[in-house]
Amino acid sequence: MSTEVTKHNDQTATHFWRADITGLRALAVIPVILYHAFPMLAPGGYVGVDIFFVISGFLISGIIFRQLKSRGNVCYGDFYAKRIRRILPNLLILFLVVVAFGWFVLLPREYESVARSVTASAFFYQNFSLLKRLGDYFAPAVAQSPLMHLWSLAIEEQFYLIFPLLCWGVWKISRSPRILFAVICGGTLLSLIACLMVSDKTFDFYFPLTRFWELGAGIILSFCVEFYGLKSSQIPLAVRNTTSVIGFGLILFSVAALGHGTVFPGWATLLPIAGSLLFIYSGHDALINRFLSLKPFVFIGLISYSLYLWHWPILSYLHIVILEPTTWQLAAALLVAFLLSVLIYVGVENPVRRMTKGIWGKASVAVLVILLLGFYGLGKLIRAMDGLPDRQVPIVQMFGAAGEDWAGRAGMKGISLGGVEVWATPQENRQILFIGDSHTQQYAPRAQALAEKTNVGSVFFTVPGCLTVPGVPGEITRARTEECGNFAKNLEKVLAAHKFRKVVFSGKFGGYAFQTAVSIENGQKRLLGPEFLAQGVKALRDLVERVSPETEFVVILDSAWLDRGAAKFGITNRLDLSDIKPGFEVQPDQLWLRGNETVRKALEGKATFIDGSAYLCPQGLCGFDWLIDTDHLRASYVRDRAVWLDPVFEDLK
Known part of the structure; x- marks a missing residue:
C-alpha cells in the first residue's frame, strides 16, 4: 500500500x-x-x-x-x-x-x-x-x-x-x-x-x-x-x-x-x-x-x-x-x-x-x-436580458410572466423625510404612509395607479424581512439587524417631518409569530412568538398615535401564502406540466391566518382593518395565478385587481 x-x-x-x-x-x-x-x-x-x-x-x-x-x-x-x-x-x-x-x-x-x-x-x-x-x-x-x-x-x-x-x-x-x-x-x-x-x-x-x-x-x-x-x-x-x-x-x-x-x-x-x-x-x-x-x-x-x-x-x-x-x-x-x-x-x-x-x-x-x-x-x-423571459420552453411560456412580475420601486422616487430615506409616488399630495416589510412593498403598483386616479400620493417606508415594530431584537430573516432595530426611531422622524392622514401597516405576520427564526445578541436563535407580535403591533400603534394623533391607523391583513416551500404556482414536477393544481385550500391552522388573527385581536378597536382574502381566496380556494413565489403577489395582479386597497385612497381624493 x-x-x-x-x-x-x-x-x-x-x-x-x-x-x-x-x-x-x-x-x-x-x-x-x-x-x-x-x-x-x-x-x-x-x-x-x-x-x-x-x-x-x-x-x-x-x-x-x-x-x-x-x-x-x-x-x-x-x-x-x-x-x-x-x-x-x-x-x-x-x-x-x-x-x-x-x-x-x-x-x-x-x-x-x-x-x-x-x-x-x-x-x-x-x-x-x-x-x-x-x-x-x-x-x-x-x-x-x-x-x-x-x-x-x-x-x-x-x-x-x-x-x-x-x-x-x-x-x-x-x-x-x-x-x-x-x-x-x-x-x-x-x-x-x-x-x-x-x-x-x-x-x-x-x-x-x-x-x-x-x-x-x-x-x-x-x-x-x-x-x-x-x-x-x-x-x-x-x-x-x-x-x-x-x-x-x-x-x-x-x-x-x-x-x-x-x-x-x-x-x-x-x-x-x-x-x-x-x-x-x-x-x-x-x-x-x-x-x-x-x-x-x-x-x-x-x-x-x-x-x-x-x-x-x-x-x-x-x-x-x-x-x-x-x-x-x-x-x-x-x-x-x-x-x-x-x-x-x-x-x-x-x-x-x-x-x-x-x-x-x-x-x-x-x-x-x-x-x-x-x-x-x-x-x-x-x-x-432579465433571465430571458422569451425562452420557448413550456415552463417559461406558461408561468414566465408571473415569475418575473415583482413590484420593485419602478415609477417611485427616493426622498428624505426627517433625514430618513423613503420612497414616494410622484404626486406631491402625499397623505398616506405605508410601513412594513416586502408584504407591504408589494402594494406599490396599486398605490401608484390609485395616486394617478385620485391625486392622493403615498410614501413607502419598508424593510424587507423585518417585522417593523418597536423592540425587534435583531434581524428576522436576513442580515438587517441595524435596519430592523432602528425602524421605530426612524419612523418617528418620518412621522414628525410630514403630516400623514393615514398610516397603512402590513407584513408577513404569521411568519414572524410562528415560523421565522430571529438572531439575538448571543448568536442563538428563537421565534418571536405571537405574544411578541401582539405587543409589537400595539407599541407601533401607540407610537403613531403619540407622534401624529390625528392620523388614522390602517392594517392590511396579510394575503394568503403557503406555509411550506411548495413549488411555484402548484407545479409538482416542472418536467410534467400536465397536472397543475388550480390553487391551495385555506386551512384554519395556516400560519398566515394565525398571524392575522393575532394582529386583529391585539388592535381590536384601535385600527381599521382591510382584508383581501375574499378576492384572493373565493370560496376558500386561493389561486396560484396571483403568486410570484410562495408568499408575494404579482405586480400586475396587484395593479389591476387589488381593489381591497382602494378605500384607503377613495375617501381622501
Whole structure:
C-alpha cells in the first residue's frame, strides 16, 4: 500500500502527496454530501468544508514554504498555472451544465439568479454575493440555489491569491522564518478572535477574514513541519496512534453531534479543526491514517473536488424540478453525481492537469482563462436580458410572466423625510404612509395607479424581512439587524417631518409569530412568538398615535401564502406540466391566518382593518395565478385587481 510519494515537479520545489491526507478528503466530502441529501444521517456534515480548509492550508502553504526555502521567492506563474489547470476544467463544465439545464426548467427570475451566481463564481466572489443576497446558509431557500456551494471555493481562491503574496512580501523584507511565522500566527489568531466575536453569524459564515483561521491552522502545522522540522516520525508510533484515533473521533463527533442549532463557525468549529490537525500530524503510518489510506478512501479523496462540485447542483435542481423528492430520487441523484464526478475526473481533470510542458501547457491555461471570461460574460448577458423571459420552453411560456412580475420601486422616487430615506409616488399630495416589510412593498403598483386616479400620493417606508415594530431584537430573516432595530426611531422622524392622514401597516405576520427564526445578541436563535407580535403591533400603534394623533391607523391583513416551500404556482414536477393544481385550500391552522388573527385581536378597536382574502381566496380556494413565489403577489395582479386597497385612497381624493 502506497502511503507517501514524492514527485519532483521542478528543480526548486518538491510536492508531497500522502495517501492518508487524500483519504481525509473522502472523510470531508462524504459528510457534506450526506448532509445535503439526508441531513438526519449527518446533522453536522457541513463541517466537511472546514476539514477541506485545513487540508488546503496545509498542502498549499507547504508548496510555498518549500519554494521560499529553496529559491527565496515564490514561482507565481507555475503556482497559479497549476491552480488554473486543477480548478477550472471541472468548474467550466459545471457552469455549462447548470446554465443549459436551467434554460429548460427555470423561470426568468430564477434563471437570472443562477446567472448572477455564475458571474460571482467565475471571478470567485460568490461568498460576498451570497452574503449580500441569500443570507443564512442553513435557510431552506438555499436548496434552490444550484451554485450556492461555491462560496467555499471562492474563499479558497481568495486565499490562493493573497497568501503567496503575503509570504513573499514578508520573506523579501525580513528573510526570517521567525517573522514570517509570527505574521502567520498573528493573522490566524486575529481571524479566530474575529470569528468568535462577530455577532452576525451570516457574515461570519461567508466572510473570508473570519474563515482564514481554519486555513491558518493548517498553515501553522505546515510551517512547523517545513521550517522547524516537526516530523511525525520523531514521535513514538503508539502516541501517534492515539492522536490519530482522537483526531478521527473529533471529526466523527462533529459530524454526528453538531447540527442546525450550533453556532457555526464558532467555538464548535474547533472540534473538526483540531481533529484534522491531529490526524495530519499523526503521520501516514498511524492507525486511522493507515485505514484512510485504503484504496476506496483514496479514490473518493481523489474525486472529492469533482464530487463536491457536482453533488449540490444535481440535488438543487432535483428540489427545483420536483416538489417533494423521494428518498430513492435523492439517492439516485447522488449516484449520478458520483458517476459524473468519476467520468470528469478521469476524462477531463487528469488529462488537463498533465498539460504542463511546452506549448500545450501555456495554451491550456490561456484557453481555460478565456472560457472563464466567456462564462462571466454569459452570466452578465443573461442578467441584462432579465433571465430571458422569451425562452420557448413550456415552463417559461406558461408561468414566465408571473415569475418575473415583482413590484420593485419602478415609477417611485427616493426622498428624505426627517433625514430618513423613503420612497414616494410622484404626486406631491402625499397623505398616506405605508410601513412594513416586502408584504407591504408589494402594494406599490396599486398605490401608484390609485395616486394617478385620485391625486392622493403615498410614501413607502419598508424593510424587507423585518417585522417593523418597536423592540425587534435583531434581524428576522436576513442580515438587517441595524435596519430592523432602528425602524421605530426612524419612523418617528418620518412621522414628525410630514403630516400623514393615514398610516397603512402590513407584513408577513404569521411568519414572524410562528415560523421565522430571529438572531439575538448571543448568536442563538428563537421565534418571536405571537405574544411578541401582539405587543409589537400595539407599541407601533401607540407610537403613531403619540407622534401624529390625528392620523388614522390602517392594517392590511396579510394575503394568503403557503406555509411550506411548495413549488411555484402548484407545479409538482416542472418536467410534467400536465397536472397543475388550480390553487391551495385555506386551512384554519395556516400560519398566515394565525398571524392575522393575532394582529386583529391585539388592535381590536384601535385600527381599521382591510382584508383581501375574499378576492384572493373565493370560496376558500386561493389561486396560484396571483403568486410570484410562495408568499408575494404579482405586480400586475396587484395593479389591476387589488381593489381591497382602494378605500384607503377613495375617501381622501
